Amino acid sequence: MTVTEERTGAEVGRDRHRKEDARLITGRTMWTENLSLPGMVHLAILRSPMAHARITNLDVSPALRLPGVVEAFSGRDVADMQGSLPCVWPVTEDIVMPDYPPLAVDEVRHTGEPVAVVAARDRASAQDALEAIEIDYEPLPVVLDMEAALADDAPLVHGEKGTNRCYTWVLDSAAAGTGDDVAQAEADAEVVVRRRFIQQRLIPSFMEPRSVVVDPTGDQITVWSATQVPHILRILLSMSTGVAEHKIRVIAPDVGGGFGGKLQVTPEEFIAFAAARRFGRPVKYTESRSETMLSGHHGRDQIQDITVTARRDGTVTGISAKLLANMGAYLGIITPGTPLLGAFMYGGIYKFPAYRLECTGVFTNTTKTDAYRGAGRPEATFALERIMDELAAELDMEPMELRRRNWITHDEFPFTTSAGLTYDSGNYEAATDKAMEMFGYDDLRREQAERRASGDRIQLGIGISTYTEMCGIAPSRVLGQLRYAAGGWEAASVRMLPTGKVEVVTGTSPHGQSHETAWSQIVADQLGVDFADIEVLHGDTRTSHKGLDTYGSRSLAVGGIALVNACQKVVDKAKPIAAHLLECDPADLEFVEGQYRVKGSPGAGKTLADCALAVFTSHDLPDGVEPSLDGDATFDPENFSYPHGTHLCATEVDTETGRVTIRSYVAVDDVGKVVNPTIVEGQVHGGVAQGIAQALYEEAIYDDDGNLMTGTFVDYTLPSSADLPDFTTDRTETPATGHPLGTKGVGEAGTIASTPAVVNAVVDALRHLGVNDVRMPCTPERVWQAIRNAQGNAQEGGDRP
Amino acid sequence: MIPVAFDYSRPAGVDEAVQTLTDAGEDAKVLAGGQSLIPMLRLRFAAPSMLVDLGSIGEMHGVREDGDDLVIGAMTTHDEVLKNPLIRAHAPLIAQATATVADRQVRHLGTFGGSLAHADPAGDMPSVATALDATFEIAGPSGRRSVAASEFFVDYLTSALEPDEVLVSVRVPKLAGWGTHYEKFNRVAQAWALVGVAAAVRRNNGTIEEARVALTNMASKPVRAHGVEEALAGAPATAESLAAACDHAAEGTEPTSDASASADYRTHLATVLTRRALESAAGI
């Protein structure tokens, strides 16, 4: 039955304060680090100071003699039981997949790699004891640069593999039959623009450091972890260590942010698991911020060679991207696949007939990379939106006009791109028009012209990013085609309690996304119960046995639909019972505003609570009806979710110092229908801030020996609110067509959109001075250097390409 | 993350503090606001055997007038300095620079004396004290002594303080009729200066009578820009003469190249920022 839709709007769409706020904002909640169990010991991990070396001697016994120390072990001690850390995305048949021992056994391949563990009665003693461990290294040659790593005589990160090339993955629209041939497009092109862009390495900076507690004393081994992926962690712990899945329980209590950084199955989780099993007592490990930065996975780190071909009138005929993607030293859970999450997005919102993407994964002696907010799509969107501006400059065309000429118009949906995706819905014109008006686009262009004419010390730049992205991960069949090891479905259960209250179990695992609030809003509408009468349960494999967790803006886009379907089952199951109570034919009933009523008669009906009580007593149920109203649903999407929007950024660039100041930032996003506007706004603000951070502030830097030079927040310059502008945000609403909620993912949109908007604005401010690129992050020094280089070129009479 | 274990003492007076330091030997360290020292302990870059916490020594807190000078207790926090009416009236340069230090939390704990004793060339207070010709009042086993700013800062994280000495207070001259400005350039709001410039200018109508300029983070210790000062003495108070004087801004500096900035860029910034600081201080 579909009548529940009539209630839509009561809770969905409403600005509810978050149920989670009180406990999360005051910090009075169960973080993993708060947990203390009887007999628990604390782990400290010794990490390699070398980027590449053989371990020639390792003796933990001196540590054992220190006060408070209970146990200590090295990789060799647990070699047969620690398991190998899993990578679940072997993107090609011939991918090189090295062993990944949680504790290094013979060789270390990046600084920060765990080599030994101490367990002590308190954390301080464990930390002290690390200094007593005796370890000798024989240095091996280090390779950090991707191009150098691919050279014939390069030092090898994994000697036994004979190569630093992890894989090469190709998507070619001509070969796939989804579009034209890029080589032909280039041969026929009137204009060809090529650029190399560098996606610097970033460090996910979630608020709560990662922490894990393992209790081996019960019937099940219980693992608490500050993770985004409790379900995946359970399966992979089981598959990698051989401990049976039903003997492991994983709990993700409240988790303080992740941004992809906790979409990982970590060496530390495996080490704690091995330690607890070895000691037979509970263990806890909580990393320091410096350990997060050193050895938690990093994000981005690509070299992108982009070619775009066009006609003089601005019609783009093709795009091709050749990527080098830095894997780091090992493959984490989806390291190889992360760049490929962007592989289909180099055409963005445009109708480019020819498309080619080639991505080569490269091993280096650095910390592994993996998912970081947007994962692959920020890189794609950046390259695309940057080169659109470069093409506009080449054609001497207003950059927004160039975009208009090439984008899919609202009446062309659904639209299948040359990368092979089918976008269900969108309205790029509407979002852009709204954004341009709010931004005052024409006025700013006028001011820009005046400042250029007067040679003002402060130059104004306008940056555009008209983006779309694919999220709502993911249709299981597509994942299978991409050689991903799992599906993309999501599960939900609704339990009707005897008193009419509701427990909702979700397989998603929120770590800041407010599922408890949003899921309550959805269920309130679906079942006609009060928002306050709904409890959302998550993050414990004992309560929520089935789920694929939270990442890729999937929770609402996939899990939300499972939830609606589960509610539908409850409503369907209660109907014969309500009919029985009302002494009528079920076919005569409709479910409106939480009541079953006889169609056409507005008199008293029966609520779900009435039915729940009737089921509880089961004294008088119709014959053959099961005494349960509970509903379970698993939903596998047929398509991805394609939010889109237009972001506009105005920067003021101090041409003397190179400092970039964002003067205004307008984001108009279309995420389809919205469950809670405040939550969406929060996602956009945080996302935009994170994208700006890549454009202007953040970069992980290694020295020539492979030491991380940005290992604290003193050197890794994370912006705070003091560095960011006020954001002006608004929305257009083009519902998703594939499912009943009409929602699209919003978790990553801001990050995907904002980086190119900012860098385009920086370059736009300086283009008349001869600048056509600034490498990220656009630090004052890089901007100053770019201006200086351009002036130098101008003086030499040279013209930069 | 977790420091090596240490002993802790909290003396009630300066003499007791000096005695405790003397008894404890070279490995003891003074603890003021802990905003520089504690991070070093946590990262295990330092492992003192004892911390001598100056937090209970009343004599070391607060700001008082002494004739033509202000005397600022070393344990006066950045936040107290910022709010102090005597500082605002007679040494606004200190307040201007202090307002740029870190964030509220750090300013509530970190101390004026601690940031001078720490002698970090990237810290904002050392160049301010240098520009103001401050005098450092120090207590040690053999009594008290005074050291001029030009002698106090010796090298990177090294001051004239001996391990058993305590910086008690800092004496700065009241500046009547001067304009002042602290110009700081950093990557993010909470970061240390890539380069900073402390400037004070005394004008007589259209003429600059005297200027004092000191640079943050342009060498292993604060640098007084004597060349700029000399060029400005008696110069007309115009943008052109300021700009001309700033050609001397980087003289005598030895900036480092590191992950945050190259020496070249720091040198460029020194010139630009000195001009801006002087323009603000001189009201041009």
Ligand SMILES: Cc1cc2nc3c(=O)[nH]c(=O)nc-3n(C[C@H](O)[C@H](O)[C@H](O)COP(=O)(O)OP(=O)(O)OC[C@H]3O[C@@H](n4cnc5c(N)ncnc54)[C@H](O)[C@@H]3O)c2cc1C
């Ligand atoms: C996040 C952050 C950002 C910061 N940003 C800035 C900034 O932008 N600009 C800036 O200038 N500073 C900055 N600081 C440093 C801050 O100003 C500190 O307050 C200052 O560096 C040290 O002062 P303290 O009182 O905390 O000293 P402590 O950390 O307690 O001590 C520092 C050193 O000085 C010695 N010492 C302290 N007091 C005395 C004394 N009276 N006699 C003898 N020796 C003494 C100690 O033994 C120690 O070696 C920042 C700090 C943090 C944590």
